Amino acid sequence: DQQVKQNSPSLSVQEGRISILNCDYTNSMFDYFLWYKKYPAEGPTFLISISSIKDKNEDGRFTVFLNKSAKHLSLHIVPSQPGDSAVYFCAASPRAGNNRKLIWGLGTSLAVNP
Amino acid sequence: DVKVTQSSRYLVKRTGEKVFLECVQDMDHENMFWYRQDPGLGLRLIYFSYDVKMKEKGDIPEGYSVSREKKERFSLILESASTNQTSMYLCATDTPHTGELFFGEGSRLTVL
Structure with missing residues (x-):
């Protein structure tokens, strides 16, 4: 039973537009959330994180939003x-x-088209 | 910058062979991790080590063992490789301050 779900295996977006990647979780004990990015044939790299005491964290072009009530x-x-x-x-x-x-x-594969 | 080096990027082995995957980190971190990544299954933790000679089983330890004789080096051992162990293997360490994971480039193992 997956406790962390990324329901979209893939997403395609035009360059310059907004990409929105979603994640749902089931365990209310989770207190800290992270996003990692992975290129083919490389290890994942840390992107951004958020603690449950916040509802938003921003770093340059990347923003993570947390809705605890909706998990x-x-x-x-x-x-x-x-x-x-x-x-x-x-x-x-x-x-x-x-x-x-x-x-x-399980990850979401993002393709940004020029 | 933290550097995590995995000794082999690509390996091809035969069923039943013993396989060693080596990982070295250069930051004197205590924690080191071995994951495998498979399509449709995400990242799954095989083993975790929190100090020299100290280890804990992760979520899928069956068929694997590990060795941590020196702080900088964490080895994953497949005693008798099987085809279902064909996978991408990722080694990682984390920083004591932020908990951020730093991964190596991965070792793509194919077992024939």
Whole structure:
């Protein structure tokens, strides 16, 4: 039973538009959420995180929104660039820094078309 | 910058062979992780080590063992490789301050 769900396996967006990647979770004990980005034949790299005490965190073109009551988070990329084409993983943990308990979604493959 | 180096990017092995996957990190971090990534299954934790000679099973440890004799090196061992262990293997370490995971480039293992 997946505790972290990324229901869209793939997403295609035009360059310059907004990309919205969604993630749902079921475990109310999750307190810390992260997004990682992965290019083919490379390891994932950390993108952005959010603690449950916040509902928004922004870093440049990337913003993560958290709706705790809906157990839903989303990653917004504005404006999208072709270099953003990658697989994006959502992950959740009961506590910041507790990577032993990190639960991963299956990923969403984003294609940004020029 | 944290550097995580995995010794082999691509390996092809035969069923029954013993396989060693090596990982080295250069930041003196205590925690190291081995994951496998498969299409449709995401990242799954195989083993975790929190110090030299200290290890914990992850979610899918069956068919694998690990070794951590030195702090910087974490090895994943497949005692008798099977075709269902064909996968991308990812080693990682995390920072004590932010918990951010740093991954190696991955080792693509094919078992024939």
